[in-house]
Amino acid sequence: xxxxxxxxxxxxxxxxxxxxxxxxxxxxxxxxxxxxxxxxxxxxxxxxxxxxxxxxxxxxxxxxxxxxxxxxxxxxxxxxxxxxxxxxxxxxxxxxxxxxxxxxxxxxxxxxxxxxxxxxxxxxxxxxxxxxxxxxxxxxxxxxxxxxxxxxxxxxxxxxxxxxxxxxxxxxxxxxxxxxxxxxxxxxxxxxxxxxxxxxxxxxxxxxxxxxxxxxxxxxxxxxxxxxxxxxxxxxxxxxxxxxxxxxxxxxxxxxxxxxxxxxxxxxxxxxxxxxxxxxxxxxxxxxxxxxxxxxxxxxxxxxxxxxxxxxxxxxxxxxxxxxxxxxxxxxxxxxxxx
Amino acid sequence: xxxxxxxxxxxxxxxxxxxxxxxxxxxxxxxxxxxxxxxxxxxxxxxxxxxxxxxxxxxxxxxxxxxxxxxxxxxxxxxxxxxxxxxxxxxxxxxxxxxxxxxxxxxxxxxxxxxxxxxxxxxxxxxxxxxxxxxxxxxxxxxxxxxxxxxxxxxxxxxxxxxxxxxxxxxxxxxxxxxxxxxxxxxxxxxxxxxxxxxxxxxxxxxxxxxxxxxxxxxxxxxxxxxxxxxxxxxxxxxxxxxxxxxxxxxxxxxxxxxxxxxxxxxxxxxxxxxxxxxxxxxxxxxxxxxxxxxxxxxxxxxxxxxxxxxxxxxxxxxxxxxxxxxxxxxxxxxxxxx
DNA sequence: CTGAAAGCGCTTACAG
DNA sequence: CTGAAAGCGCTTACAG
Numbered sequence: 081x082x083x084x085x086x087x088x089x090x091x092x093x094x095x096x097x098x099x100x101x102x103x104x105x106x107x108x109x110x111x112x113x114x115x116x117x118x119x120x121x122x123x124x125x126x127x128x129x130x131x132x133x134x135x136x137x138x139x140x141x142x143x144x145x146x147x148x149x150x151x152x153x154x155x156x157x158x159x160x161x162x163x164x165x166x167x168x169x170x171x172x173x174x175x176x177x178x179x180x181x182x183x184x185x186x187x188x189x190x191x192x193x194x195x196x197x198x199x200x201x202x203x204x205x206x207x208x209x210x211x212x213x214x215x216x217x218x219x220x221x222x223x224x225x226x227x228x229x230x231x232x233x234x235x236x237x238x239x240x241x242x243x244x245x246x247x248x249x250x251x252x253x254x255x256x257x258x259x260x261x262x263x264x265x266x267x268x269x270x271x272x273x274x275x276x277x278x279x280x281x282x283x284x285x286x287x288x289x290x291x292x293x294x295x296x297x298x299x300x301x302x303x304x305x306x307x308x309x310x311x312x313x314x315x316x317x318x319x320x321x322x323x324x325x326x327x328x329x330x331x332x333x334x335x336x337x338x339x340x341x342x343x344x345x346x347x348x349x350x351x352x353x354x355x356x357x358x359x360x361x362x363x364x365x366x367x368x369x370x371x372x373x374x375x376x377x378x379x380x381x382x383x384x385x386x387x388x389x390x391x392x393x394x395x396x397x398x399x400x401x402x403x404x405x406x407x408x409x410x411x412x413x414x415x416x417x418x419x
Numbered sequence: 420x421x422x423x424x425x426x427x428x429x430x431x432x433x434x435x436x437x438x439x440x441x442x443x444x445x446x447x448x449x450x451x452x453x454x455x456x457x458x459x460x461x462x463x464x465x466x467x468x469x470x471x472x473x474x475x476x477x478x479x480x481x482x483x484x485x486x487x488x489x490x491x492x493x494x495x496x497x498x499x500x501x502x503x504x505x506x507x508x509x510x511x512x513x514x515x516x517x518x519x520x521x522x523x524x525x526x527x528x529x530x531x532x533x534x535x536x537x538x539x540x541x542x543x544x545x546x547x548x549x550x551x552x553x554x555x556x557x558x559x560x561x562x563x564x565x566x567x568x569x570x571x572x573x574x575x576x577x578x579x580x581x582x583x584x585x586x587x588x589x590x591x592x593x594x595x596x597x598x599x600x601x602x603x604x605x606x607x608x609x610x611x612x613x614x615x616x617x618x619x620x621x622x623x624x625x626x627x628x629x630x631x632x633x634x635x636x637x638x639x640x641x642x643x644x645x646x647x648x649x650x651x652x653x654x655x656x657x658x659x660x661x662x663x664x665x666x667x668x669x670x671x672x673x674x675x676x677x678x679x680x681x682x683x684x685x686x687x688x689x690x691x692x693x694x695x696x697x698x699x700x701x702x703x704x705x706x707x708x709x710x711x712x713x714x715x716x717x718x719x720x721x722x723x724x725x726x727x728x729x730x731x732x733x734x735x736x737x738x739x740x741x742x743x744x745x746x747x748x749x750x751x752x753x754x755x756x757x758x
Numbered sequence: 759c760t761g762a763a764a765g766c767g768c769t770t771a772c773a774g
Numbered sequence: 775c776t777g778a779a780a781g782c783g784c785t786t787a788c789a790g
Contacts, residue, residue: 098769137767183504200467
């Protein structure tokens with residue numbers, strides 16, 4: 081089947097290609113009646129402008145890019161990215177933008193991908209996820225004039241606009257709740273050490289744990305996997321002085337931690353309280369249901385997409401603070417049983 | 420920063436643009452020495468060919484498309500798609516192809532997306548997931564000359580090449596195992612009714628359950644969510660004649676089912692055996708660990724990508740049968756306790 | 759083996 | 775309000 085071109089539309093409408101272009105793009109330079117006729121014909125013969133020709137003529141590529149550098153295994157485990165992508169997509173597709181996705185091996189490869197996309201003019205802008213301290217992508221994207229929105233922060237975003245939520249506040253809220261319940265020995269199983277949001281959560285954890293009520297605290301990094309969550313939990317619970325509460329940086333590790341506690345014969349929440357970061361349906365399926373930090377991840381992605389599109393249109397875009405995670409208490413947290 | 424073009428490379432190398440193009444694309448028409456020099460200069464000034472110009476000149480778009488029509492919530496829950504995408508990506512990016520992703524509301528919208536992509540020449544080919552009986556996408560893609568590989572089947576794929584695995588065999592293997600354990604009352608919580616693979620699994624289930632050993636059987640559809648899995652399980656276990664074994668079409672529902680059984684005071688596996696389809700790490704984190712149908716989903720995606728790229732190169736591509744899911748027995752299955 | 763030139767399908771100043 | 779034309783940056787026959 082032959083693809084119709086703008087020339088086909090012009091011929092049938094009896095106008096020039098320029099007129100068709102103006103009509104299709106809502107530009108002035110064509111009468112309302114002609115515009116109507118042109119649109120009807122385009123619709124009728126199923127015309128869609130060739131995206132390459134459009135992009136080459138200086139118009140936009142109508143695509144934005146997202147490169148992710150987590151191992152496939154982790155991407156599958158965590159609902160986070162798929163939910164984020166769903167939210168991004170909902171916003172993009174309503175504006176006729178496509179999302180170009182690339183999964184790469186490491187942050188270095190991500191830099192190369194962004195640089196290549198820029199050279200290829202393949203995308204009009206990009207998202208930056210999984211920000212790290214001194215992230216090489218930030219100065220590179222500032223240097224190139226490739227519109228970019230960082231999903232994350234605050235801090236280390238350079239001059240790039242960013243959409244962020246206050247992870248530190250969520251950690252503080254959680255710890256204050258645990259302290260109020262009477263917990264005095266609190267541990268945390270954190271995420272990947274290099275990531276900025278991990279560091280922000282870690283600092284917040286340490287700051288709150290300096291309060292006099294907290295007698296013992298420990299924050300341990302992990303790779304986000306259930307295996308790692310289980311391993312760290314086993315170690316924490318086997319120590320002579322074990323925590324009465326553990327917070328986990330994702331839900332998979334929290335569920336793994338719950339399983340370990342049960343396998344070791346510890347009552348949850350009686351002998352161990354558990355809090356999960358990110359509230360997937362699974363948190364409500366286990367017994368006891370997990371107290372979790374909930375947030376609307378698709379909405380987060382939607383905000384990021386909206387900001388990137390505004391940036392591409394040339395609007396001034398600054399930082400946008402999203403709502404942030406809030407604590408949803410369930411059966412896995414309670415006052416520690418006197419022991 | 421100004422993007423370097425092919426003219427910049429040509430000028431610095433003292434050759435024509437044509438020569439640069441031949442050198443870059445590994446075409447004959449340029450001496451080895453000149454090719455070397457050109458490549459070195461391109462590398463040095465960070466030249467990447469403008470993808471729009473390339474696509475417009477009849478070369479490929481160097482991108483393939485995937486449209487998904489599941490609600491955001493479900494996409495996040497199931498590791499399947501993210502793992503599939505990871506596998507697809509690994510193969511594509513090693514060949515310099517990008518993946519264009521679009522999440523849409525329903526199958527109708529998917530048809531429109533493919534048609535638009537074709538008109539825009541935005542992609543060189545597409546994947547088709549979540550095949551349905553009498554899927555409108557199949558005749559449409561056959562009519563357009565847009566290379567397409569169906570991920571799924573067998574059957575209802577028309578003349579399109581497809582990558583599939585034998586779900587029916589996996590159902591049969593599972594049921595024969597349960598029957599051998601001594602189960603005589605077996606239920607299944609299936610996936611979305613419209614999907615072909617759901618229907619294939621359902622037929623296989625019903626076929627095996629016609630065997631004389633099976634005294635009672637029931638297959639119930641669901642929407643893949645944990646809530647639905649829990650609801651159906653509760654209903655199954657509350658009936659006067661309840662099953663001694665249930666198999667679930669995904670792991671989230673199986674975990675939900677396990678939780679329901681425990682909440683109802685039923686011993687797993689003593690009073691109820693549970694089998695999950697798709698073996699995520701979570702299956703090993705719950706207690707007892709779930710017997711599951713395991714498969715290598717990233718590899719599945721990789722095969723599909725390899726076939727699509729071959730099709731785009733103009734090679735003959737037929738059906739490819741992937742390895743398929745195999746049963747991994749764990750603690751959630753055992754002979755039914757005499758009751 | 760190399761160069762000059764046409765052409766892909768749009769968009770957008772520039773004249774009428 | 776409309777038309778003719780240049781140009782985006784490549785690829786690829788076509789001459790030399």
